[in-house]
Amino acid sequence: FYSDTINTNLTKGSLEVFTFDKNQQKIDSTVYYRFFRNTEMSLLVDLTINMPFHTNLIKARFKYVQKQGESRFNYRFINLSTGQNIISYQWHFGDGTISNDKNPDHTYLSPGIYRVKLVIKSSMNGIPGSNTYSKIILIRERSLYHIGGQVFANLFPVDRGKAFLYYKDSADTFIPVDTVSFDTLGFYIFYNLPQGDYLVKAQPDRASEFYKVFCPTYYGDALKWQSSETCDVCSTSWDYDIHLLPIEGVLAGExxxxxxxxxxxxxxxxxxxxxxxxxxxxxxxxxxxxxxxxxxxxxxxxxxxxxxxxxxxxxxxxxxxxxxxxxxxxxxxxxxxxxxxxxxxxxxxxxxIPAKKSNSEFINNLYPNPVVNGEKVLLSVKLKSAGEVTLTITDFTGKTISNNHLHFNSGQTKVNIPVTRLANGVYFVSITDKQGRTDTRQLVINR
Structure with missing residues (x-):
């Protein structure tokens, strides 16, 4: 808090406040109040002064993690610095190399002890600031660990099923890395895992007596992966037991x-x-x-x-x-x-997408459907009499992809429809005769 009295003989004008740093460098100036007076009076003015930026408000910090990949000495350094107006980062990895990235990756050539230093710099209103943080890290041969557990349905081990392992990458995305089967006592084991965060999902096989009785379940006894617990693998552990969740409904209808x-x-x-x-x-x-x-x-x-x-x-x-x-x-x-x-x-x-209903029966077959590979599908149409028809292809939103007028003879007619330009998705193929009757079939592209 700061207060002061300003004496002036002026009868009109404006009040302008200047702030300076300790070196008499002007930091700010603002017009706060305009006044006009013709009698003796006092003016009470509330002032807000922007104080100079304090360099000790920035703090350099970081952590590091070993990365997945072929290199045994590949690490990611994650910036955890705090403060305002940070304009640069300079990393010294202790092996003579430097990086100016905010979150750099660095590969050491050999194991050893290194002092890693992060220097951050800031600037506000022309005043520079900096802060340095360093720590000694031990780079060693990558350690590999084993994890496992037992899968239960109530009190019974599940002997027919699989465990799926997912690794959390640097983008916080879980990607599949391994799959193993349970043994006869419901145990699963994943070998030779580098340090990191993982998800484990256990599910009974179709042939298991527990299929459709107990659900696929993640470690942490969760039905959905978003609610599961991650396995923070930093040592070998066999404590990742999973208890399959039971289904909750009784189905007895038609x-x-x-x-x-x-x-x-x-x-x-x-x-x-x-x-x-x-x-x-x-x-x-x-x-x-x-x-x-x-x-x-x-x-x-x-x-x-x-x-x-x-x-x-x-x-x-x-x-x-x-x-x-x-x-x-x-x-x-x-x-x-x-x-x-x-x-x-x-x-x-x-x-x-519910299938569209047809009000007539022209189309006998549409093959192959779904389209997994190939450049065309064979449309088989049977008409009672020859005439003009309209062949229309629409996507599931109703947008027309193609619309062609063709002449079909009476009886069975086959025509090839090119599908090379159709992206994966659901489409509807319709035949409309000259009386306005339409028959529609669903076509799935799933290359």
Whole structure:
């Protein structure tokens, strides 16, 4: 707090306040109040003064981690410095090399003891500041560790199943690194792991007596990877037991929900996905309780049966990818839904596309469907009489991709449709005759 009295004989004008540092360098000047007076009076003015920047408010700090990769001595240095207006970073790694990156990677040529120093510099209102932090680090041969545990369903070990290991990389993304099977007592072991953070997921095989009775579960006894506990691997440990979570529903109805899951983004390959096969798909009730689950088939197909008339949510669970629930409702009029398409992409957006209904029957076949490779599909159409037809292809949003007018003879007609320019996704192929009758089939591109 600072106060002072200013005496002046002026009867009008403005009050301007200057601030200087200890070297008489002007820091700031501001007009705070304009006044006019014709009688004796006093002016009370509140002033706010911008104080010079204190260099001791910046503090250099860092940590370092050993990186994955071929080099045994590859480290990442992570800047943890605090303060305002930091303009530069200079790292001295203790082996004669320097970096000006904020978070540099550095590879040492040999193990040893090194003093690493970080110098940060700042500037505010022309006043420079700096701070230095150093620590001695021991660079040694990479240590490798083993981890494992036992998988239980209630009190019983699960003897048929797999454990999946995911590594947390520098971008905080979990990527798959290993898969092992349980032994007869439900034990799993991952060997030769470098230090780091990992996720472990355990799931029963389809042939297991616990399949669809107990759910795939992460270490920390969590259903979803976002809620799981990471394994901070810095030593060998066999304490990573997993207790599979039981399903919570009883299904005794005649309802059916069927469809397919497709991967439409090549970016998901790094998460171990290049198709919709073997994806864990949960069926939740309207409150989010897990009713049952399954692993999708080789074509990404799924089939939930014996369902009660109710509202459900489908949830595809993919480690490292944020997905969302999809609401599906069964009612007395529609107790079965058998054409649901779920698309998975790296942008974490899920789509549900019900198949369009046709009001006529022209199209006999559309092959191959889904399209996994190849440049065209064969459309087989049967008309009662010859005439002009319109062949239309639309995407799932309703956007027209192509629209062609063709002449078909009566009886069976086959035509090749080029699909090389169609991206992965769901499309609809429609034939409309001259009377306006339309038949539509769903086409899936999943290269």
């Amino acid at each position: 309802g059916i929900i069927k469809g397919n899951v497709f991967v439409v983004d090549n970016g998901l390959k790094r998460f171990g996905l290049d198709s919709g096969a073997n994806i864990t798909l949960y069926l939740l009730d309207s409150t989010g309780s897990n009713m049952t689950y399954l692993y999708t088939g080789s074509e990404g197909d799924f089939d939930f049966s014996n369902l009660n008339i109710d509202r459900y949510m489908l949830y595809p669970e993919v480690t490292g990818v944020t997905t969302s629930e999809i609401t599906v409702e069964l009612n007395e009029e529609t107790p079965q839904i058998d054409s649901i398409i779920i698309e998975l992409s790296l942008s974490s957006v899920d789509y549900i």
